[in-house]
Amino acid sequence: MTSPANDRRKGSDTAPLLTVDNLTVTFQRRGQEPFRAVDGVSFSVRPGQTVGLVGESGCGKSVTSLAIMGLLPKRGNQVTGTVDYEGTNLLTLSDDDMRDRRGKDIAMVFQDPLSSLNPVIPVGLQVTEVLERHRGIKRKDAMPMAADLLKRVGIPDPNRRIKDYPHQMSGGMRQRALIAIALACAPRLLIADEPTTALDVTIQAQILALLKELVEDTGTALIMITHDLGVVAGLCDEVNVLYGGRIVERGDRHPIFREPRHPYTNGLLGSIPRLDTVGERLTPIPGSVADNLPWDHACAFAPRCSQPVEVCTTNTPTLEESGGRALRCFNPVEVAR
Amino acid sequence: MTTTEHEAPGAAGTEPEVLVDVQGVKVHFPIKAGVILDRVIGYVYAVDGVDLTIHKGETYGLVGESGCGKSTLGRAILNLEPPTDGKVIFDGVDIASLKGEALRTKRQDIQMVFQDPLSSLDPRQSVESLLVEGMQAHGLAKNAKEARPRLRELLKAVGLPVQALSKYPHEFSGGQRQRIGIARALSVNPKLIVADEPVSALDVSVQAQVINLLEDLQEEYGLTYLVVAHDLAVVRHISDRIGVMYLGSLVEEAAAADLYAQPLHPYTRALLSAVPIPDPDVEDSREQILLTGDLPSPSNPPSGCRFHTRCPWRQETRCDDERPQLRVVAIDGVVEGHRVACHWAEQIESGELQPHAVKAIAIDPSASDTLGGDLMGPASLTEAL
Numbered sequence: 001m002t003s004p005a006n007d008r009r010k011g012s013d014t015a016p017l018l019t020v021d022n023l024t025v026t027f028q029r030r031g032q033e034p035f036r037a038v039d040g041v042s043f044s045v046r047p048g049q050t051v052g053l054v055g056e057s058g059c060g061k062s063v064t065s066l067a068i069m070g071l072l073p074k075r076g077n078q079v080t081g082t083v084d085y086e087g088t089n090l091l092t093l094s095d096d097d098m099r100d101r102r103g104k105d106i107a108m109v110f111q112d113p114l115s116s117l118n119p120v121i122p123v124g125l126q127v128t129e130v131l132e133r134h135r136g137i138k139r140k141d142a143m144p145m146a147a148d149l150l151k152r153v154g155i156p157d158p159n160r161r162i163k164d165y166p167h168q169m170s171g172g173m174r175q176r177a178l179i180a181i182a183l184a185c186a187p188r189l190l191i192a193d194e195p196t197t198a199l200d201v202t203i204q205a206q207i208l209a210l211l212k213e214l215v216e217d218t219g220t221a222l223i224m225i226t227h228d229l230g231v232v233a234g235l236c237d238e239v240n241v242l243y244g245g246r247i248v249e250r251g252d253r254h255p256i257f258r259e260p261r262h263p264y265t266n267g268l269l270g271s272i273p274r275l276d277t278v279g280e281r282l283t284p285i286p287g288s289v290a291d292n293l294p295w296d297h298a299c300a301f302a303p304r305c306s307q308p309v310e311v312c313t314t315n316t317p318t319l320e321e322s323g324g325r326a327l328r329c330f331n332p333v334e335v336a337r
Numbered sequence: 338m339t340t341t342e343h344e345a346p347g348a349a350g351t352e353p354e355v356l357v358d359v360q361g362v363k364v365h366f367p368i369k370a371g372v373i374l375d376r377v378i379g380y381v382y383a384v385d386g387v388d389l390t391i392h393k394g395e396t397y398g399l400v401g402e403s404g405c406g407k408s409t410l411g412r413a414i415l416n417l418e419p420p421t422d423g424k425v426i427f428d429g430v431d432i433a434s435l436k437g438e439a440l441r442t443k444r445q446d447i448q449m450v451f452q453d454p455l456s457s458l459d460p461r462q463s464v465e466s467l468l469v470e471g472m473q474a475h476g477l478a479k480n481a482k483e484a485r486p487r488l489r490e491l492l493k494a495v496g497l498p499v500q501a502l503s504k505y506p507h508e509f510s511g512g513q514r515q516r517i518g519i520a521r522a523l524s525v526n527p528k529l530i531v532a533d534e535p536v537s538a539l540d541v542s543v544q545a546q547v548i549n550l551l552e553d554l555q556e557e558y559g560l561t562y563l564v565v566a567h568d569l570a571v572v573r574h575i576s577d578r579i580g581v582m583y584l585g586s587l588v589e590e591a592a593a594a595d596l597y598a599q600p601l602h603p604y605t606r607a608l609l610s611a612v613p614i615p616d617p618d619v620e621d622s623r624e625q626i627l628l629t630g631d632l633p634s635p636s637n638p639p640s641g642c643r644f645h646t647r648c649p650w651r652q653e654t655r656c657d658d659e660r661p662q663l664r665v666v667a668i669d670g671v672v673e674g675h676r677v678a679c680h681w682a683e684q685i686e687s688g689e690l691q692p693h694a695v696k697a698i699a700i701d702p703s704a705s706d707t708l709g710g711d712l713m714g715p716a717s718l719t720e721a722l
């Protein structure tokens with residue numbers, strides 16, 4: 001690998017690389033009320049830290065990451081709040097400036113690598129392009145560097161594979177290629193949106209090991225977006241649980257799993273069968289997100305909550321911080337499950 | 338395995354009753370090329386010689402990664418995919434031999450629940466007509482009115498309100514649609530339900546609701562399940578016995594608890610070690626067996642043991658050229674009924690053989706792309722997430 005051997009700087013005294021503050025994304029919908037997909041989300045990530053955004057489909061994980069990356073469609077939505085990257089509010093950058101950032105400092109890996117790779121350009125060329133354009137490396141030198149990157153992400157026989165088109169690769173290899181492209185710009189921040197969801201579990205294990213190594217070796221900051229609590233447990237330093245577009249609970253991974261305090265987090269943990277425990281009956285969260293109440297004058301989760309109190313359907317719970325954790329709930333779980 | 342083996346009253350009087358007996362089943366799909374001549378240029382060996390039995394009242398879980406043939410095997414058991422070779426004996430009768438009325442009656446006994454409830458439900462049909470359809474086809478009701486009491490009972494069983502009858506599939510959430518799919522399967526009083534990835538398109542909270550429902554219905558109606566899925570934790574949770582598939586073959590089969598407690602096949606070991614556990618303490622201390630490279634293409638499976646290209650225990654002899662049979666091994670602590678297809682299972686378990694590094698091979702998927710669709714399971718399952 002070509003990047004300098006950064007020491008791992010994840011001590012809590014390090015300044016955040018990215019700070020998202022009160023991010024709100026509202027979609028206009030024809031003939032309907034506007035829809036707030038992301039609703040006042042705030043979190044930050046430091047170099048060498050992995051921050052997880054976890055929640056079920058539609059909770060706003062992907063929209064959050066697209067808003068940070070400036071990749072939301074230009075029309076039909078409104079983005080407010082700030083996304084501070086070392087003193088610059090990314091939301092105020094011009095398209096050109098943002099495109100430049102995306103290649104240089106910030107990279108993103110999506111769930112579906114096929115849609116984010118260019119189908120008509122060989123994978124190797126897509127890597128060298130990034131090296132040339134964003135790091136000013138000469139074509140001649142870029143080729144061996146690209147092969148080296150492909151090798152590093154675990155693509156066998158990289159000198160041959162470098163000429164392959166995306167469709168000539170398996171899903172796992174494409175996801176690696178995409179990570180290689182992301183690495184080519186030596187990003188200081190990587191956003192991974194369900195990067196292993198479409199992959200088989202043995203391939204997922206390889207990709208997760210790769211991401212972990214990247215964060216540890218180069219001090220890259222990683223925002224990991226996933227619905228899989230198992231992935232979170234193994235990878236994330238800090239966990240943000242999203243529900244209905246809002247963060248409902250935040251904490252470091254050990255305390256969050258050991259003592260979930262929000263009924264939703266607790267309910268999620270009771271819903272997943274575990275490979276390492278004997279089949280006790282699952283305790284699902286009843287209903288579905290279709291039952292949500294509007295946050296404006298209630299807790300959105302109230303109709304599905306195991307322990308709502310009266311105020312839950314009349315007032316909005318706020319996100320309260322204490323002891324390194326944050327919680328949005330009127331009646332938190334005292335004893336887990 | 339011989340045809341009559343299960344019918345012979347075994348030595349022990351407690352022998353479980355066999356409902357499905359799969360004997361040497363193969364399903365090979367031709368790969369065609371050429372616009373005019375339609376030449377067959379090869380085969381996808383989706384299922385390549387599987388023997389297994391499913392007992393009455395149990396849940397048999399079939400797991401494996403995309404392209405391993407688990408869904409095709411499930412469909413072959415329903416005869417939706419007529420086997421290229423081998424046979425499926427259901428309730429004592431060879432399914433392939435049935436025709437006309439007899440086939441219809443048997444079909445009624447085996448129902449299917451699909452992964453994506455929406456795609457298997459006709460969007461223009463109300464729930465009532467969706468449910469009545471199957472009952473009419475099997476002569477269980479003449480019309481909707483006659484079926485009414487039964488429909489109410491069905492909806493109650495799957496946890497939907499009676500008002501659901503007059504609604505259409507798109508008016509329901511994913512979990513509710515899966516309940517409709519299950520009600521539809523139940524409507525004709527089947528003996529066996531084949532569920533292919535029944536919960537993988539659902540969010541975890543809803544997934545748990547459906548898992549519990551399947552368990553309750555099994556108890557109430559004495560159903561037998563074959564659950565096909567890629568999620569090992571889900572399969573372990575609901576199954577009594579589990580078969581692990583790799584490239585068209587069963588590589589290991591055991592009671593769910595035994596498989597987890599003592600996986601014997603190198604692939605099963607790797608698979609189990611790769612599943613993330615939602616517990617940071619467990620995650621911090623676990624040892625993973627990371628496999629390198631891809632799953633080989635089922636149109637060009639490796640010789641000998643199909644796992645040898647990725648196996649960390651592969652040996653100079655036998656692995657590359659001799660196909661291991663699914664067999665019972667004599668290892669202390671391994672329970673009867675635990676079968677494994679590895680030449681070296683004993684030596685690996687004793688520690689005599691140690692894992693070594695494997696050089697990865699990348700696989701060109703385009704060879705089997707023409708058939709991709711249902712062979713590549715998980716890729717599309719979780720799209721909704």
Ligand SMILES: Nc1ncnc2c1ncn2[C@@H]1O[C@H](COP(=O)(O)OP(=O)(O)O)[C@@H](O)[C@H]1O
Nearest residue numbers: 027037055056057058059060061062063064722
């Ligand atoms: N372009 C869009 N127009 C309207 N609504 C959208 C758009 N993109 C996403 N949404 C909605 O925003 C919500 C959050 O979506 P998303 O961030 O993709 O959720 P997640 O990634 O957590 O599954 C969903 O209800 C989704 O339907």
Ligand code: SF4
Nearest residue numbers: 299302305312329330
């Ligand atoms: S605020 Fe009330 S309804 Fe919402 S999660 Fe807490 S207890 Fe449940």
Ligand code: SF4
Nearest residue numbers: 642645648656679680
């Ligand atoms: S037979 Fe050989 S290659 Fe196959 S699983 Fe056993 S040790 Fe590995």
Ligand SMILES: [Mg+2]
Nearest residue numbers: 061062194722
């Ligand atoms: Mg998403």
